[in-house]
Amino acid sequence: MSEVVLLLVSTVLVNNFVLAKFLGLCPFMGVSSRVETAVGMAAATTFVLTLASVASYLINNFILEPLGLGYLQILSFILAIAVVVQFTEMVIHKSSPVLYRLLGIFLPLITTNCAVLGVALLNVNQAHNFIESIIYGFGAALGFSLVLVLFAAIRERIAVADVPQPFQGAAIALITAGLMSLAFMGFAGLVKL
């Protein structure tokens, strides 16, 4: 049990996917201008990431490994992720049209969120078992959600701040992301696996 908690904490805080591994930067920059959209995106990504890590574990262990088709990992993982995203899109369209309209183009873009494929491949790389895979995927998603919402909140403040002209827009956003990354380095050494 403590293993699981340690894994979760380490993926959320120490090895944060956005700030320590630099995966999933596209939605991190793209959907973070308003907190509500960020929360929606975070929820959708959490759902997709967890489901995708389960799907990719099953595919890898029950289809690819027994047949010795390890080289098809990337291809079949992307296929599985695309299906999961499409499925999520349909469910959200049915259950919450408002969220569907808010997320807009970013929902299909979860497919190309490199954090999703990253989790699937890292799961294989680090030889996680089924439970660990789920925790790793969920932890990655939690970490992503945490920094995305924090970042969106900071950007809402920045929007009304008096930023010097050369720094306005993407520049100050990247600097903020860099500072957040530095702050998250403070978590290094919290967990030793």
Add this chain to the structure above:
Amino acid sequence: MQELLIATLTLVGFAFVCGGLLGFASIKFKVEGNPIVDQINEVLPQTQCGQCGYPGCKPYAQAIAEGEAINRCPPGGEAGIKALAELLDVEILALDESCGEESLPRVAVIREDECIGCTKCIQACPVDAIVGAAKQMHTVIESECTGCDLCVPPCPVDCIDMPEIEVTIDDWQWPSPAKTPANETIPVKVIS
């Protein structure tokens, strides 16, 4: 060779399973559009002129379905309001003057020798009925033009006219049944 076959078959089979799953989900989670919105949209004249205050005919249809007044569509005119009242079973209202006045069907015509090729009218056209490029003369595709007036204000040299379409004996038509209220139906006599 065998390895290749296994890999291909696995991937194809996997793709089939995924496709089946998505197909099932698309039926199971099908989103029903509001049928009344489509019916209202059919009655509206599709000029996409925005005189009602909505960005186009479909958004206005959506708004009517949610309770907006039916008298905000000048291009549809009185006949359009009657048809909408019929469809929705509400009172017939006079056309809202703040939205504009009813006019006969019109079409935009660019006075081509005065056109400076600024492309502003092309950007304003909601139905892409104006062709032309920067610093080239523009012209209107008459069959596509809905006569919505939106291209007139942006023109910096005022070279767009909106003449009414003269109905001649060759192109006169009965009004569309969708826009004709029930008490004014086309008099068809059934001869047995």
